[in-house]
Amino acid sequence: MNEHILNYWIEAVESALEEVGKLTLFSKDDIKILAETFQISSEQQSMAFGYENIPNPLESEIQKIKSEFEKKITKLEQNDLVYRKNVADRHGVNPEQVYLDGENVMYDKR
Numbered sequence: 001m002n003e004h005i006l007n008y009w010i011e012a013v014e015s016a017l018e019e020v021g022k023l024t025l026f027s028k029d030d031i032k033i034l035a036e037t038f039q040i041s042s043e044q045q046s047m048a049f050g051y052e053n054i055p056n057p058l059e060s061e062i063q064k065i066k067s068e069f070e071k072k073i074t075k076l077e078q079n080d081l082v083y084r085k086n087v088a089d090r091h092g093v094n095p096e097q098v099y100l101d102g103e104n105v106m107y108d109k110r
Helices: 003-019 028-049 057-091
Strands: 098-101 104-107
Touching (some): 057 098
């Protein structure tokens, strides 16, 4: 177990016992056992209540943005192919021979 986290839980148990006036009834070993139990319980809470199945809102937003971006890229690639085919048909070349040079549409006549 992580000692730093365990110390947190030991302090929490001691504080709770002190609040109800029962701290002197428990030994240091008893408090450590209670703290270890609460630590394990805390680590398993998300699994017990289904939190692990709730998507992280940031990850969901990232996936949404990625999906929108991929759709835009696909649309741009489709538009590019249409333009290349139009230029290729007008000049009697293959679409693969059409390219951009800066702002100029060029094609190889090979």
